[in-house]
Every structure is written in C-alpha cells, then in structure tokens.
Amino acid sequence: MFTREFQCTTVLAILAFGLGAAFAQTPNLGEPIDEVDIAAWDIDILPDGTGLPPGNGTAAQGEPIYAQKCAVCHGVNGEGGISLALAGGEPLTNGIDTSKTIGNFWPYASTIFDYTRRAMPWLQPRTLTDDEVYALTAYLLAMHDIIDEDEVMNAETLAEVQMPNRDGFIPRFPERMP
Amino acid sequence: MPKQDSMRRWEDLGPVAENGLFDRRAFFKGGAAFAATMTGYTLSESSRAQALVDDPWSATVGTPTGPYETRSRFESSVVRTLTNPTGAPRSQQSRTPHHLIDGTFTPNGLHFAISRTGPPDIDPEQHRLVIHGLVRQPLVFTLDSLMRYPMESRMTFVECGGNSAPLWSPEPIDATVQSLHGYVSCAEWSGVMLSTLLDEVGIDPSATWLLAEGSDALAVHRSVPISKALDDAMIALYQNGERLMPGNGYPMRLLLPGWEGNMNVKWLRRIELLDQPAMSIYEAKTYAPILPNGKAYQFYFLQEVKSFITRPSPSLSLSGPGFYEISGVAYSANGRISKVMVSADGGQSWAQAALQEPVLPKAFTRFRTPWRWDGGPAVLQSRAWDEAGNVQPTRTQIVAARGEATRVPSINGFPSQHYNGPTSWGIDSDGEVKHVYA
Numbered sequence: 109m110f111t112r113e114f115q116c117t118t119v120l121a122i123l124a125f126g127l128g129a130a131f132a133q134t135p136n137l138g139e140p141i142d143e144v145d146i147a148a149w150d151i152d153i154l155p156d157g158t159g160l161p162p163g164n165g166t167a168a169q170g171e172p173i174y175a176q177k178c179a180v181c182h183g184v185n186g187e188g189g190i191s192l193a194l195a196g197g198e199p200l201t202n203g204i205d206t207s208k209t210i211g212n213f214w215p216y217a218s219t220i221f222d223y224t225r226r227a228m229p230w231l232q233p234r235t236l237t238d239d240e241v242y243a244l245t246a247y248l249l250a251m252h253d254i255i256d257e258d259e260v261m262n263a264e265t266l267a268e269v270q271m272p273n274r275d276g277f278i279p280r281f282p283e284r285m286p
Numbered sequence: 287m288p289k290q291d292s293m294r295r296w297e298d299l300g301p302v303a304e305n306g307l308f309d310r311r312a313f314f315k316g317g318a319a320f321a322a323t324m325t326g327y328t329l330s331e332s333s334r335a336q337a338l339v340d341d342p343w344s345a346t347v348g349t350p351t352g353p354y355e356t357r358s359r360f361e362s363s364v365v366r367t368l369t370n371p372t373g374a375p376r377s378q379q380s381r382t383p384h385h386l387i388d389g390t391f392t393p394n395g396l397h398f399a400i401s402r403t404g405p406p407d408i409d410p411e412q413h414r415l416v417i418h419g420l421v422r423q424p425l426v427f428t429l430d431s432l433m434r435y436p437m438e439s440r441m442t443f444v445e446c447g448g449n450s451a452p453l454w455s456p457e458p459i460d461a462t463v464q465s466l467h468g469y470v471s472c473a474e475w476s477g478v479m480l481s482t483l484l485d486e487v488g489i490d491p492s493a494t495w496l497l498a499e500g501s502d503a504l505a506v507h508r509s510v511p512i513s514k515a516l517d518d519a520m521i522a523l524y525q526n527g528e529r530l531m532p533g534n535g536y537p538m539r540l541l542l543p544g545w546e547g548n549m550n551v552k553w554l555r556r557i558e559l560l561d562q563p564a565m566s567i568y569e570a571k572t573y574a575p576i577l578p579n580g581k582a583y584q585f586y587f588l589q590e591v592k593s594f595i596t597r598p599s600p601s602l603s604l605s606g607p608g609f610y611e612i613s614g615v616a617y618s619a620n621g622r623i624s625k626v627m628v629s630a631d632g633g634q635s636w637a638q639a640a641l642q643e644p645v646l647p648k649a650f651t652r653f654r655t656p657w658r659w660d661g662g663p664a665v666l667q668s669r670a671w672d673e674a675g676n677v678q679p680t681r682t683q684i685v686a687a688r689g690e691a692t693r694v695p696s697i698n699g700f701p702s703q704h705y706n707g708p709t710s711w712g713i714d715s716d717g718e719v720k721h722v723y724a
Binding site: 134135136137138139140141142143146149150151152153154155156181190191199200201202203204205206208213214215216218219222223226227230231233234276277278279280281284285286 | 504
C-alpha cells in the first residue's frame, strides 16, 4: 500500500515537475523571499540587456574616470600593466595565444558592463556608480571605434551594440547546449 | 618438467613492450621468478645492510597526541606551489604536488585552489544561498537548514580549464608534474543534490540555464545548463569528510562532476534560473580557447579524458638501473577510465597498466605498471581511454586540432585551455627525468 502510494506520488510529482510542483518528500526548509529583497545580490547583466540599471554615460565622461581608477593597473591608454591589456587586439588568426581584448574578442557589450560593475576596481569592487560604469563602458567601446565618441550608453543603447567578434564562437559540445 | 614450467613462466613474464615494460599482472602471478626477472641486477657483497641498532626515538616516549593531526615534520616540503603568495591584485593559484602523493584522493591541504580575489572569510551562520529567477517560489537556505537535507557523497575530480596549459608551448618547458598538471585534484565531496532544491523552488518550464554566483569580492558567476544541474550537480558542504577548505569554497560550493573547474562556483550564495546564458567574463572570454582558424570554442564544459605519470617524473631522479613502478592518474568527465596504456619508448610500443580498484566515474583512477630500467635513455608516456570510448589524443592530434602557442609561455601562463594530450618524461643515462615532447 505504502509502495503504491509512494509510486503514485512520485509519478504525479514527475508529471508536475515542469509546472513547478514541490515534492512532498523533501524537507522544504527554504524561506520564501521576494525578488525585490534579492536586488542587492541580483547584479548580473544578460546579453540581451536584462538587468541593465537606469543611468547613462559617454566616452568623454569615462575618460577621466578611467585615468583616476583604472589606468594604474591597465595602463594609461589601456595597453596593460600589472593587469591585462584592454586596448588593441591583433587578429585572432595570429595564434591561439593572441591576447583577447574588447576589440578582437568579447562577443557582448553586456559583459563589459557586468564585469566592470561587479569586480572593478579590483580592491574596491561594486563602488562605481551605474553612471560611471556606463561611462567607462562607453570609453572602452569608443577606444575600439565600436561606438562613436559622443554616443550615449544606457540600458537601451548598450544592449544594441554589435561587437566585432560576435559571431566568432563555436559551442564545443553542441549536443549539451540547452 | 619443473624446469620446463619454470622456463615457460620466465617467458610469460618477459617485457610486453620495449624498454623494460612488464605485464600489469606480473606482480600477482610472477612471485619469486618475477622478482628475479625484474631485479636483473644483483647487489654486491659490499652493499650489505648494516647491523640494526635501536634508534633514539625508540628509546623514549613519543609526543602528546593533538586534537587535529598535522604531518610529520619530515613531510613539510610536500606543499602546493603558489603563483601569487602575497595576494597581489590578480588571480591566486596553488598547485597539487602530484609527484609527492599517491592514491586517488587529494588531501585537503594539498587540493589545488584558484581564486580571483582571495578566499573570503565567511561566517557560516550568516551565509545564505538564494535560488530565484524563473522559479515558482524564490527560496533562501541557511547552512543549518541544508544540514537537514538528504545528502550524498561522491568521489570526483575538479580540474581547472587552464590545467596543463604549459603543454601548449611550442617547446617543452622543463618543469615538475606539479607545475604542469597541478590544477587538478580529486576528493570525496558530500552535500545536498541541487535537484532536490530545484524541486522545492519549482522550475519554470522556460528555464534552460542557471547562473551560479559566489560571495567573493569579484562575485564569480558562471552559467550552467539546467540538464547538468538536474543530472549530478551538488551543493557540496564536505570535502574528504571535513567541511570545505576556505580555498575550495567554505562553507558551500557548486560541484559539477567532471566539468570545468571555474564552473564549480565556490562560496556559492546565489543561483538564478534563466532562459539564456549570462555570458559572464569567464564563459565569454577567459575559458573560450582560440582555434587555429581564428574562431573560438565556447562552453567547453567537459574536462576530457586525460592521464599523466606522477612517478617517475621530473625532480624524482632514478637512483640506478633495476625495478621501478610507473604510477600515475587518469580521469574523464565522460565516466570511468576503461584502459591506460604506458610506453617507455616514447609511444613506439605500449603495455597495458593495472587500474587500482575501485574505478569510479569522473574520479581519479590510479594506474601502475612494473618497469625495469636498463640504465639507457627512455621516454615514459601514458594514454587513457574512458568508458564512453573517448581516447586521449596524441600530441600530434591535439596540436593539429587546437594549435600551439606562438611562443614559449611563462610556467604560470595560460596560452590556451583544455589541453588533454599526453605528457612525456625523458630519462637520461644518469636517471635524470625531464619533460620532453615525443
């Protein structure tokens, strides 16, 4: 009897799985939380622009911020220093060890915004304002002529930036991709 | 008749491959006759051992037993090597000394660890794991609550996608197995299956990926297909029986058996279910290796079948001709190791190695081969197969498919990722072992 009941429950649970039903058998010790209360942690920016905050910035605004907060590690002109180069980028056909930069490699502008906001400056992560991150992203994109000097980056425009190497990638295991 | 038997036995026990490699079963069936075959060199009368006397440590009582055992002081040189010991503002790597340990699991203090901004000092009482996004009900879990869930234990290796990167060099870099392959280790991990927690939050049918994110300063995040999360992903709380080491994600990490190390997010605090990959810097740039045609692989996911010899290996020179055991580790993200072949002549001829039981999926398998070194030059190499039918590529094959670095990199450099070709150890007539290409 127990076995049959258990099987029925399992079958129902499996059927309902995709609909999001919970298993009665698990402890259910998680505390419900509202998305609004996760906001401080929910910092990722997706390639389609999901997650981009309000605010804006231009390359001209980004230049002095770069000089003040980034140049010490990445070089005055993004040529690299104790940290990796941001500027330039040889053709990727030059070799498998070609330096990967925003100009020759990064497929999405969202990744620049995301990483700069979550991780930079190295010793003071998540201290830049969203306007500063937009301005720095614009500065790095304009440095590679991906956008114009006076183009304003915001939640709408950043998601529309076409990166030069956008189509340069092959999934290693296509059968394992969702 | 007895003499003939003995002769036949002798032949059976002869080398099965060039340069002194013996059958993997030789130890078990050979006995005394095999011992004679293997030694082949008798010690002279003058090398007899000295008479035994009581040692000072036997004449007095030992030291008090402490609450947490540490190693003999004579083992203090068995340590990880570090790329950034002062914590300068860049990644920190530490490598497992494979040539100085044996067996299949890595002691916690020697497990490799890589962090971008240093392990955070996390108070387990305050730590939280939130699962949200495309779910029916976002939930927050404490460590205390997770401790009440059904747990599982499994042996599995974790390997950095950049492990073995010096082998992309166009010239062999002479370095130890620790320097070349130190970013892989194997442990028994215990924790809560991620599928259990995903059942509780309720997966929205539109969710195809999840994002896992750490609570380190950089908040490392990676995208994982939901299918892997439901297959064998674990929220690991224990490492070889004790709580995770800080460098390996204390108090909790994502464990994705067999998958790229960086995806096994440490100090895990957030999982968000998504309908697209996040394209974090690590999947969009760092772990996307450039191919010879200028394209790049993305979402490499698997740490494919690989093996390397740990003994003999550079820094462990041979002390004279005679018997040695060749020993190493093999592993694959595609299940169990099915076979390891060993060569002593640079891949011209091969002998099948013995595999230490139990052979577990996605875990280190120790292989061993009896070898009689004749004192001449030799090149040792291993090659592994997994149960899914994958074989470790030759160097020629992997270089043809993936290319080679244009210049010799630093031993700490990462000219590309996911090297799983063979490693060759060249032995000269003095018994010195060097990394070579063959």
